[in-house]
Amino acid sequence: MKAVWYERTGAAPDVLTYGDMPTPVAAPGEVRVKLEASGVNPADVGRRAGSYRAMEFSRVIPNSDGAGIIDQIGDGVTRPGVGQRVWLYNGQRNGRAFGTAAEYITLAEHLVTPLPADVSFAAGATLGIPCMTAWCCLFGDGPIAGQTVLVTGGAGAVGHYAVQLAKWGGARVIATVSSALKAEQARLDGADFTINYKTEDVVAKAMAFTDQRGVDRMVDVDFGGNIATTLKVMAMNSTIAVYATNGNRTPIVPMRDLMERCIGLRSLVLFALPPVLLAAAQADISKWLAAGPRLHNIAAQFALSETAQAHLAVEKGDKLGTVIVDCAR
The missing domain is CATH 3.90.180.10 (Medium-chain alcohol dehydrogenases, catalytic domain)
Structure with missing residues (x-):
């Protein structure tokens, strides 16, 4: 798969690499999502820059939020199925090296939530965190x-x-x-x-x-x-x-x-919040989305190969909304 990663912290153009990585396989309890969009949060930028905390892994795919379609499920997964449109959060966070600046991601099933058909993947990637x-x-x-x-x-x-x-x-x-x-x-x-x-x-x-x-x-x-x-x-x-x-x-x-x-x-x-509270948030957000049209602010969109520019757009500090990386282009 195509992905963006860094192996040291620093300025986005200096440390972010775009290239090929092995496509992950869903482990037990996990789903694999074919990503359409990745949301860039200030914390993602801070982690890459080295201002948030020290690197926890030798290689990191940045960005925590995203949206796409489940294309593989691991053993024991009961809730989402193949073909389900989803939004996700905490793709790259404590304990997880590989985030959403890639064509695919595998993660625990509780981190994905159904995305309504009338919400675009780019809008879905603004939900998450x-x-x-x-x-x-x-x-x-x-x-x-x-x-x-x-x-x-x-x-x-x-x-x-x-x-x-x-x-x-x-x-x-x-x-x-x-x-x-x-x-x-x-x-x-x-x-x-x-x-x-x-x-x-x-x-x-x-x-x-x-x-x-x-x-x-x-x-x-x-x-x-x-x-x-x-x-x-x-x-x-x-x-x-x-x-x-x-x-x-x-x-x-x-x-x-x-x-x-x-x-x-x-x-x-x-x-770090209790799983029961996070599950309640996902359930309520689903009800909120279903109850009527909502506003999702997209500040700018970049191709996957332009993830460094997406990070720079967040660092600039004058955006209104979430910067999105289009993982399919």
């Missing part, structure tokens, strides 16, 4: 119907799914954004109220929207960078769900403030 993370942040502590949810970075890969899922879950949604274009995207996703954190007073706007009560749930893209603002907008008995903290990786957390207002802090990284 962003949509799963959004769901776990929103629903990991129970239903959100009737609550007010604040999504920071509401037009980002995780944020735009969090806005859509929160509305589907019956919440009122505030989204913080950094531009008029992103505000429009958040509104298209269903946000009830948007705040430009670069030009507007987030605390004053959020508190006014909630009649000074504060928000019940926050989905936070930068806990360390946002913490000074965050604690001023949280309601009593609220929850902050944190999935990134790049603005300040070692923030000082004023625990007394959290305790006196009974603010829960849920920090998460997807691959």
Whole structure:
């Protein structure tokens, strides 16, 4: 099969190789997916660059998310069948060297989920880690119907799914954004109220929207960078769900403030969450997809041989949506 890999970390054009590798065979409990599309996440780029963590394997096929068609099943597989369209997540993560920047991938059956016929493979490859993370942040502590949810970075890969899922879950949604274009995207996703954190007073706007009560749930893209603002907008008995903290990786957390207002802090990284929660996320996302047309943001698409350029597009930092690699070309 054709694939892209790296054997050392560094700049994408320097370390990513495009060539031939043996086509994998599904082991017991695994399915093989003929990949049509691969989604590039910031963590995939960070792993390849060496800024995320040290390499765990001598050769890595990057990218964790993807979509395609199951073409082989291993012994003991009971749920998906050959010919099933699927989306997948955690293709390349802790314990797995080979991700989705390839024509084929084998992985455990619980990591794949049926992809509806009306969702393209490129759109399916935007689900994976962003949509799963959004769901776990929103629903990991129970239903959100009737609550007010604040999504920071509401037009980002995780944020735009969090806005859509929160509305589907019956919440009122505030989204913080950094531009008029992103505000429009958040509104298209269903946000009830948007705040430009670069030009507007987030605390004053959020508190006014909630009649000074504060928000019940926050989905936070930068806990360390946002913490000074965050604690001023949280309601009593609220929850902050944190999935990134790049603005300040070692923030000082004023625990007394959290305790006196009974603010829960849920920090998460997807691959480490309990299997039962991840299974619930997959099942609910399937219901959400089936309930109506959804927005899937594709920032750019590249051929498999252009995976280095796809990584550079993510590193540039100005994308709106997920960068996709077309594995079939």
